[in-house]
Amino acid sequence: MTEPTLHHLSCPDAADGHRIAWWQWGDARSPHLVVCVHGLTRQARDFDVLAQALLARAAERKQTLRIVCPDIVGRGQSDWLKDPMAYQFPTYAADMLALLGALHQQAALASLDWVGTSMGGLIGIILAGTPDLPLPAPMRRLVLNDVGPTIEWAALERIGRYLGKPGAFASVEQAAAYLRTIAPSFGPHTDAQWLALSRPMLRALPAGGWRLHYDPAIAVAQAAMTPESAAEGQAVLWRLYDQISAQTLVLRGADSDLLTAATTRAMGERGPRARALEFAGIGHAPTLVAGNQVRPVLDFLLP
Numbered sequence: 001m002t003e004p005t006l007h008h009l010s011c012p013d014a015a016d017g018h019r020i021a022w023w024q025w026g027d028a029r030s031p032h033l034v035v036c037v038h039g040l041t042r043q044a045r046d047f048d049v050l051a052q053a054l055l056a057r058a059a060e061r062k063q064t065l066r067i068v069c070p071d072i073v074g075r076g077q078s079d080w081l082k083d084p085m086a087y088q089f090p091t092y093a094a095d096m097l098a099l100l101g102a103l104h105q106q107a108a109l110a111s112l113d114w115v116g117t118s119m120g121g122l123i124g125i126i127l128a129g130t131p132d133l134p135l136p137a138p139m140r141r142l143v144l145n146d147v148g149p150t151i152e153w154a155a156l157e158r159i160g161r162y163l164g165k166p167g168a169f170a171s172v173e174q175a176a177a178y179l180r181t182i183a184p185s186f187g188p189h190t191d192a193q194w195l196a197l198s199r200p201m202l203r204a205l206p207a208g209g210w211r212l213h214y215d216p217a218i219a220v221a222q223a224a225m226t227p228e229s230a231a232e233g234q235a236v237l238w239r240l241y242d243q244i245s246a247q248t249l250v251l252r253g254a255d256s257d258l259l260t261a262a263t264t265r266a267m268g269e270r271g272p273r274a275r276a277l278e279f280a281g282i283g284h285a286p287t288l289v290a291g292n293q294v295r296p297v298l299d300f301l302l303p
Contacts, residue, residue, distance in 0.1 A: 004051065004069070006077060009102050011095045013086060020095050021077035022070040025051040030064035031110035033103060033137075034301060037069075037096070037120025039285060040222075041163065041214055043076035044069035045200035046117070050288045050297060057302045065302075066107075070099060072119070074215040076200070084217035085224075092119075093126045097133065104136030112137040113301050114246075118258065118285050121147035122237065129240030129271075139246040141301055144274070146256050146285035148263045149237035153227050155258035155284065164219025166212040168205065175202050175210050185255065185283025193289055241271045248274035249300045251293070253282035275300075 004023035011018055023044045034054060036047040051067045058065040071078040072092055081087060103109065112135065116124040121144040128139040162182050169175035176198035189197070202210040248271075252264050267274045277296050279286050286293045 002052070004048075004067075008077075009099055011073070011098050013081065013083075013091065015082040015086075018073055018079040018081055020070055020073050020079070020099065022068050022099060025067040025069070026055050026058070027064040027066055029107040030066040031108060032063070032065050032113075033100075033109050033111065034065065034067045034113045034115065035070070035096070035100070036067065036115040037117070037123055038072065038075070039118035039120060040159065040218070041075070041212075042117070043200055043213055044071045045076075046197065046287065047115070048196070050115070050294055053294050053298055054302065057298045061302065063302070066103075068099070068103060070096065072123075074218050076213055080215040080217070084215075084220035087215075087218045087221045089122065089126060092123050093130075096123055096127060097135070100136050101134070109137040112139050113141045113143075114139055115143040115145065115288075115297065115301075116147070117145040117288070118147045121145055125149065125237055125240050125244065128246050129243040131243060139244075142244065142246040142248045142272070143251065143297055143300065144248065144267075145251045145288065146253050146259050148250065148259050148267050149241045150234050150260070150263040150266075151230065152258055152260060153230060155256075156222070156225065156230065158257065160219070160222060163222055164216040166214070166216050169202070169210045172199060172202060172210060175212070185253065185257075186285070186287050187253070187279075187282040187290075189287070189289065197287060197289070241267070244272040246272060247300075248272040249296070250274045250276040251286055251296070252276060252278045253284055253286055254278045254280045255283040256285070258284040 004025045007022050008019045038046050047069045114124040128142050179198050201213050203213050252259050264276050
C-alpha cells in the first residue's frame with residue numbers, strides 16, 4: 001500500500017461530540033497494531049515514511065501489520081472543538097481509547113505498539129501507565145520521540161510564541177518556508193522532504209491561498225498553563241511512567257530544549273527503564289524521516 005486510507009470516528013464530549021480522523025496503512029485485519037501519534041501542532045501524515053518502512057519490514061518477515069495514524073482533535077482532518085479549554089490530555093486520551101476500541105471491533109487486536117512524538121508520546125504514557133484502562137490489548141512496545149514526563153518550561157514558552165498564529169500564505173512553498181523558520185530544530189532535510197512534511201500541514205482558503213491545518217484555539221489551554229501547573233502535571237506523568245510495563249524506547253534530539261539528557265537518564269533508571277538513543281544535530285523533535293532515525297524504530301518494533 002503506497003497511500004493510506006482516511007477514516008473517521010465520532011467521539012463524545014460535553015458539546016454534542018466531535019469526529020476524529022485517522023489514516024490506516026497495511027492490513028486492516030492484522031492483529032498487530034502500531035499507532036503513531038503526532039506532536040502538538042503537527043498531524044498524522046508526519047508518519048508516512050515510517051509507516052511505509054514498517055510495512056516493508058513486516059513484508060520481509062512475512063508478517064501482517066496494521067498502522068493507524070490519528071489526527072488528534074483540532075488538527076489535520078479532525079473536527080475543531082467548540083470549547084477551547086477541552087484541548088487537553090483527558091480529551092486526547094479518551095479519544096484514543098475510543099479509537100482503540102473501534103479498531104478492536106473492526107478486527108481483534110493481539111499486539112499493540114505506540115509511537116508518539118512529543119504530545120503523542122505523552123498520550124502514550126497516559127494510556128500505557130494508567131491502571132485498569134480498557135485497552136483491547138496490553139501495550140507491548142512504546143516509542144517516546146523526544147518527550148518524557150519532565151518538559152522544560154523554556155521549551156513551552158518557545159512553543160507558545162508561535163502557537164495559535166496560523167497565518168495566511170500565497171503558496172505551498174511560502175508556507176513551507178515559514179514552517180522551516182519555526183522548526184529549525186527538526187534538523188537537515190532536503191527540499192523534497194520538507195515539502196512532503198509541509199503539504200499536509202496546510203488547508204486551502206476559500207478566497208485563495210493557504211493556512212495552517214490546526215485550530216488556533218489549541219493555544220488557549222496552553223496559554224493558561226503556569227510553571228506551577230506544569231510541575232503538577234509532570235508529577236502525575238512520572239507516576240504514570242513508573243507504572244508502564246511496555247518495553248520503552250526514548251529517542252532524543254541531542255540539542256532538544258524539551259527533553260533534557262538528565263530526564264532521559266532518569267527514564268532509563270525508573271519505570272520501564274527505557275532504552276535511549278540520541279541523534280546529533282537535531283533538536284525537538286526528530287521527524288523520523290532520515291534513515292538513521294527510522295531504522296532504530298524498525299529494529300525495536302519488528303526485530
